[in-house]
Amino acid sequence: MKIRAFTAILVCKVIRGLAKLMGRGSSLPGKYALKICPDILSELKLPELSIAVTGSNGKTSTVEMIAHILKSNGLKVAYNKEGSNQIEGVVTFLIGDSTMGGKVKSDVVLLEADERYARRVFGYFHPKYFVINNLYRDQMTRNGHPEWIKSIIGDAIYDDMTLILNADDPLVASFGKDREGTIYFGADNLPSDTTTHEGIYNDGKYCPICKKPMEYEYYHYNHIGKFKCTSCGFERHDTDHTLTNMGESDGHAEITVDGKYEIPVFFTGIYHCYNILAAYTASVVAGIAPWKAAESLGGYILKSGRISDFTLGNVEGRLLLSKHENSVSYDRSIDVVVNDKRKKSVMIIVDAISRKYYTSDSSWLWDINFEKFRDADIDKIILAGQYCDDLAVRFDLAGIDSNKVEVFESVQGAADYCKEKLGSFLYVITCFSDKEKILSVVTRREIA
Amino acid sequence: MNVKILYLYPDFMSLYGDNGNVRILERRLKDQGFDVEIIKRTITDSAITFDDVDFVYMGSGFESNRNLVAKHLSQFKDGLVKAIDDGVPMLFTGNAYDVLGSSIMTPERDEIRCLGIFDFTVIDQIEKRFTGDVVLADTKKNDVYVGFVNRAGVLKGEGTLEFYVTKVIGSVPLTKDGVRKNNLLGVSLIGPLLLKNHKIAESFVKTICERKGTEYKEIRYPHSEKSHDKTKKALLNAEV
Numbered sequence: 001m002k003i004r005a006f007t008a009i010l011v012c013k014v015i016r017g018l019a020k021l022m023g024r025g026s027s028l029p030g031k032y033a034l035k036i037c038p039d040i041l042s043e044l045k046l047p048e049l050s051i052a053v054t055g056s057n058g059k060t061s062t063v064e065m066i067a068h069i070l071k072s073n074g075l076k077v078a079y080n081k082e083g084s085n086q087i088e089g090v091v092t093f094l095i096g097d098s099t100m101g102g103k104v105k106s107d108v109v110l111l112e113a114d115e116r117y118a119r120r121v122f123g124y125f126h127p128k129y130f131v132i133n134n135l136y137r138d139q140m141t142r143n144g145h146p147e148w149i150k151s152i153i154g155d156a157i158y159d160d161m162t163l164i165l166n167a168d169d170p171l172v173a174s175f176g177k178d179r180e181g182t183i184y185f186g187a188d189n190l191p192s193d194t195t196t197h198e199g200i201y202n203d204g205k206y207c208p209i210c211k212k213p214m215e216y217e218y219y220h221y222n223h224i225g226k227f228k229c230t231s232c233g234f235e236r237h238d239t240d241h242t243l244t245n246m247g248e249s250d251g252h253a254e255i256t257v258d259g260k261y262e263i264p265v266f267f268t269g270i271y272h273c274y275n276i277l278a279a280y281t282a283s284v285v286a287g288i289a290p291w292k293a294a295e296s297l298g299g300y301i302l303k304s305g306r307i308s309d310f311t312l313g314n315v316e317g318r319l320l321l322s323k324h325e326n327s328v329s330y331d332r333s334i335d336v337v338v339n340d341k342r343k344k345s346v347m348i349i350v351d352a353i354s355r356k357y358y359t360s361d362s363s364w365l366w367d368i369n370f371e372k373f374r375d376a377d378i379d380k381i382i383l384a385g386q387y388c389d390d391l392a393v394r395f396d397l398a399g400i401d402s403n404k405v406e407v408f409e410s411v412q413g414a415a416d417y418c419k420e421k422l423g424s425f426l427y428v429i430t431c432f433s434d435k436e437k438i439l440s441v442v443t444r445r446e447i448a
Numbered sequence: 449m450n451v452k453i454l455y456l457y458p459d460f461m462s463l464y465g466d467n468g469n470v471r472i473l474e475r476r477l478k479d480q481g482f483d484v485e486i487i488k489r490t491i492t493d494s495a496i497t498f499d500d501v502d503f504v505y506m507g508s509g510f511e512s513n514r515n516l517v518a519k520h521l522s523q524f525k526d527g528l529v530k531a532i533d534d535g536v537p538m539l540f541t542g543n544a545y546d547v548l549g550s551s552i553m554t555p556e557r558d559e560i561r562c563l564g565i566f567d568f569t570v571i572d573q574i575e576k577r578f579t580g581d582v583v584l585a586d587t588k589k590n591d592v593y594v595g596f597v598n599r600a601g602v603l604k605g606e607g608t609l610e611f612y613v614t615k616v617i618g619s620v621p622l623t624k625d626g627v628r629k630n631n632l633l634g635v636s637l638i639g640p641l642l643l644k645n646h647k648i649a650e651s652f653v654k655t656i657c658e659r660k661g662t663e664y665k666e667i668r669y670p671h672s673e674k675s676h677d678k679t680k681k682a683l684l685n686a687e688v
């Protein structure tokens with residue numbers, strides 16, 4: 001081992017120890033290690049088993065579930081759980097888990113990797129398995145569009161990795177073209193599927209390989225489904241592991257995997273089920289017996305904070321967290337509202353699109369299928385926040401009766417209105433970046 | 449009276465909620481008393497005619513899609529050029545107007561021939577995207593436009609470009625942007641820019657009324673105006 005690598009490990013461990021003493025966790029130790037030895041990652045000796053997870057949505061949930069399954073089955077797992085999605089972060093946590101000789105002590109290294117991170121980090125070491133869950137329009141102001149992300153992920157894929165792919169997402173599945181040994185997961189035809197495409201735009205309309213039109217036998221949601229190119233023959237691949245059923249009764253939800261393993265789940269949102277399936281598949285491929293993987297998942301409740309119940313004066317309500325700049329996540333929340341057959345109201349809050357940056361870009365509002373509210377039994381629609389004018393124009397053109405729509409610059413103003421005037425159950429749809437603005441003025445009860 | 453909007457590649461060039469522009473214009477034309485017919489033509493169509501259309505729109509797409517559009521639309525260049533010369537109002541947003549330039553250089557160094565209506569070229573790369581909020585100055589109309597740019601490349605040929613990029617929040621290495629010829633407008637702003645730039649929407653509606661020989665009715669759209677004012681203020685005040 002090079003002396004520089006040894007020094008880097010030493011310094012990283014010392015700073016990390018000091019930071020821990022002061023109760024601080026950060027990627028600072030890794031930053032110093034990289035300064036001392038820029039290729040420190042290729043100096044570390046990783047365990048035989050390493051798994052990286054990427055995708056537009058659900059990376060963190062999927063990684064946490066894989067970690068849970070592996071740990072419940074007696075493996076020692078190192079993973080970047082602080083969401084330290086930077087090269088400094090991965091250096092920090094790997095050195096933290098390594099001997100002074102640079103040997104990582106855990107049985108498994110698990111990485112949550114966004115595409116830029118993957119391109120950079122995988123230049124130094126190749127994870128054995130690379131899970132790609134989904135690719136869709138997500139924070140395009142920062143990330144770029146799905147095809148752009150696909151090309152960056154493509155740069156991070158090496159011949160010695162085994163890909164674990166979502167067979168139902170054509171853009172993701174196209175990574176498996178001409179790659180022997182690729183593992184696929186996906187869903188069978190489910191009761192909630194549709195035969196026609198729902199949504200404002202269809203990123204599955206044209207083949208990602210030859211750009212000719214594709215046909216779908218059914219859609220699970222958005223462009224996720226059973227597709228086939230009319231020209232080049234690219235089609236949904238048979239799956240190695242499959243979501244065979246998804247059901248909900250009396251508030252108890254359950255999914256079935258591979259036709260025989262029933263897993264109770266807290267909520268059945270279809271894309272959450274894909275995360276579960278991805279975690280199950282990765283664990284089984286990594287050597288966990290299928291029944292054991294399923295059993296571990298059954299006892300696991302994901303603390304997502306995605307749903308909170310609250311009261312606002314006499315009004316009862318539920319907050320559904322979506323992600324701004326991610327129309328798919330909004331569409332899923334809209335489904336929850338529309339599937340509730342009561343008369344209900346909906347508040348949409350877009351106040352700060354991101355906590356990190358200001359942007360005027362509200363174009364993503366036009367990718368969301370707000371038109372679904374038109375035919376639902378909606379009492380009032382309350383539009384709130386700094387972007388309320390953009391929302392107001394969007395809702396006007398969604399063909400929603402303007403008498404139902406109230407527009408407020410401030411969340412407080414919208415809340416006051418609901419408290420005084422509303423006589424129906426209230427759904428609030430917003431993003432992590434805006435949720436406290438409403439949660440701070442209601443009486444809340446966290447349920448998931 | 450009937451107004452025909454030709455919506456080009458609605459399912460192939462629709463990356464940033466571009467449908468909003470057509471819907472905003474449709475709404476405003478209906479408010480003027482027109483019946484609005486939307487004709488959609490896309491990459492699988494073997495003919496695109498510009499005869500009798502009153503407005504043409506095209507939005508942004510994946511770079512690969514835009515490159516295929518450059519080839520596909522070239523087949524119908526004569527009709528398009530005639531319509532531009534006749535003064536048909538048109539709006540090309542985001543990277544849609546790239547196809548009106550002379551060529552696109554892909555990151556793989558393939559040169560894609562474009563329609564050559566304007567004398568600029570596009571040079572794409574794959575290292576990082578150029579994204580950011582921008583303020584554009586239209587010195588001829590003495591107006592200011594606001595919005596967001598999300599591009600894979602830069603434009604060369606500043607001489608033909610129409611607007612000055614007076615402020616950038618983010619990383620957009622452009623000093624000028626946009627093209628104009630008769631009533632055609634091309635601009636890098638993505639998504640429903642007619643929402644945040646109500647004067648552009650108004651100007652298109654006025655032109656359509658004039659060309660149709662009907663009187664333009666003054667109608668205010670307060671949410672659109674407020675959105676423009678708020679955005680402009682936020683962008684001008686933002687520190688870079």
Ligand SMILES: [Zn+2]
Nearest residue numbers: 207210229232
């Ligand atoms: Zn194909």
